[in-house]
Amino acid sequence: MAVWALLKGRDMTKHEILELPGCGCEDAPQTKSLLPVSEALQQIRQATGRISELEELPVDETLGRVLGRDVQAQIMMPPFDNSAMDGYALRRGDCPQEGPFRLPVVQRIAAGQAAQAPLEPGTCTRIFTGAPIPAGADTVVMQEQVQLAGGMAVFGRAPSEGQNIRRAGEDVALGDVIVPAGQVITTRELAAITGAGLAKVQVVRKLRIAVICTGSELAHAGETLNPGQIYDVNGPMLKSAVAAIGAELVHQSECPDTKQALAAAMADASEIADLVITTGGVSVGEEDHVHGAILQAGGDLKFAGVAIKPGKPLSFGRIGRALFLGLPGNPVAAFVTWTLFAKPLCQRLSGAADGLRTARLVRADTPLQHKTGRCEYRPATIVGRDDQGREVVHLGPQVHSAQLAPLVGCDGLVRLPGDVKELPLGSMLEFLPFEG
Template sequence: MADGCACDRHVNMYLTVSEAVQRGLSVAHPVAETETLPLQQAIGRVLAEDCSSRVDMPAFDNSAMDGYAIRTRDLGDGPVFDLPIGGRVAAGDSGAHTAPVGSVLRIFTGAPIPPEFDAVVMQEDCEGSADHIRFTRRPEPGQHIRRAGEDLKAGAPILRRGCEIGAREAAVLASSGHGHVSVYRKLKVTIFSTGSELRQPDEALGPGQIYNSNRYMLLALLDRPWIKLTDRGPIADDPALLKNVLREACETSDMIITTGGVSVGDEDHMPRLFSEIGGETDVMKVAMKPGKPVMFGRYGDALYIGLPGNPVSAFVTWRVIGSKMMNRRAGLRDTPLVSEQAVLAEPLHRRAGRQEFRPVRIEGSTSGGFPLLRLLAASYSGRVALLAQADGLAIIPAETEYLPEGHVLEFHRF
């Protein structure tokens, strides 16, 4: 670990959420290996190099409108300008068009501006016939012309390393001439859930058994183009079995994510087992609700995150802490959770001490346009159905005991 933590060194200390995030990020080093892919295969992957434009954008002077290219020096005093049409220029043409002095060229959006023509009159401002046009407003030189390089000059930066290549990024890479790009290799992630009580959704439940919601939640959260996922399913609370699965996962993965078994109960084996296989561990008590116990550690180059077993706790802990560690491990740039301001629809009473991430539902908006939030149940760490009902998380500061109706607070929308 970055600070040489043992598994029990901080067990009696409560970290703030920001401290926990920074401690996790301190050991989440990006993968080093890259590969070069055709752009169409790189969509959704993580860019591994800074990219600059290989061409001027646009590459040539072109028309911003459908209309008529003119030479402003051909125009008389007006007030009516009546000119013959001397030719036609479409997108994809070479631009080496000429026309007699005193005539115009029919031109279309994206078509190159021929030499000596210095303005475009859009067709809506003209009257005329197939071979003649008339207009009354004198154009200025440069009107409705997109100049070469006005968007970007060749060599200008377009994207930074660490961005996920989505629609906008793919568009700018293509338009700037990048047919192949360097991306980080896929992050190898293994997941499993601990607990002898866990069953799959189609199985019959026996006494004391529950369905494994955390597995499917993680499958959805980790369904990303830059992840190569191995799903080990549920693992019973058998220390020998857990130890073997954990060691194998650490030897074959960049990142291991588990749910359950990270607290201080007799069946919470994961901190001890991770230490026994040679890993360096840190069990953190974080001053957050839900999700107080969370564990992370390292085994060689593998990064381990142990989430709470309660599904809402696991979801919130992953969203606030775990996902940031994974993103950095994959080579993504650090980005904060997107938040907005919202207004409470009812007063809040709570016990101060932990920063709370309360599931909320949006019930309209205020006259000022802020979302109006209805708080869901105060006790919710195991109530996974609330996640499906919620529209996001209200962020309640740790020191807060009471907030009145109408109070403005931070809100993370799902």
């Protein structure tokens, strides 16, 4: 069922994280031999374990890594009662009646200093943000409400007890889990871990990926092309994609279109990698040898073929100790299937916690047509917002899987459901943003 039909009349915004309906290709007669996208993802999930090996690293070297064990606070946060702003610390009981109030200033405490003595009744302390509250004080009056006159703090409004004080442990108690295992460490987690008092943490070792680009026609960029040759796009593209997710590329090669060469290359790669990715050779033509090579290398296929456009030949299986993912050879199809299938697979393998889908709903700025059967993912560009603040995207015409130009400058992929032929102007569509 189309997303736009299901959501008619609902005020959807870009802030909603959604569990969206199926892709609409489950019951299409022409795709009975192909797996729906949701089922392909489920099979990948079920077949994918998690890396168990951990390593200890200094916190400032863990950006982008997956946390292997819960991080617990070694200290309370904040570690002591402190002032939330610049002002004057006093006893609320010294201000029992209507103002104005006049209290002598007897000491001064800045951040990083300790109180010289407990606060005596009937006095106040000049205090600054982050400084410890002196014993006996229970309230801070902000400096904007106070005037100084002859060493006296003068203010007219009776304060509330406890105002402008951050209590010890109110943010984090000793032993609290600050960051759970499975969390990818960003600058936010790094800051929280450091604030919790840890210098080192346990992280999952890096995911090891091997990339084999098949095709006797491939040449490296910069080389002179011989008749019938093309430049290898998928190799550099996947190398950068692997780096972007923080994995380690342990092998990269181009392999000619022979079953023997492919079988040998995949068998060798499976000995050093957690995941072997190939591009090309996964269709059913006479020169498509990946499926046969997997079997010859002692591996097996879980599925071959998904009801998606582009990317129908996508294949998944195992070779020895390594998982296998066969991406199509056309660069756009390889990019789309990397985004939709390889990244979630890598996330699970690396021990990262399974998160909510990051897809959101957007409006189409033009009517759309789509051939039913397979769900289609098209590059889309955010072009503004409608009068209700909802994001509006522009999609070009159907993209052929060998055309790279439509990807340039795009913000993400939009899914056209497999059971919908036409979508009117303003239809609500699932949008998967590119990262970075």
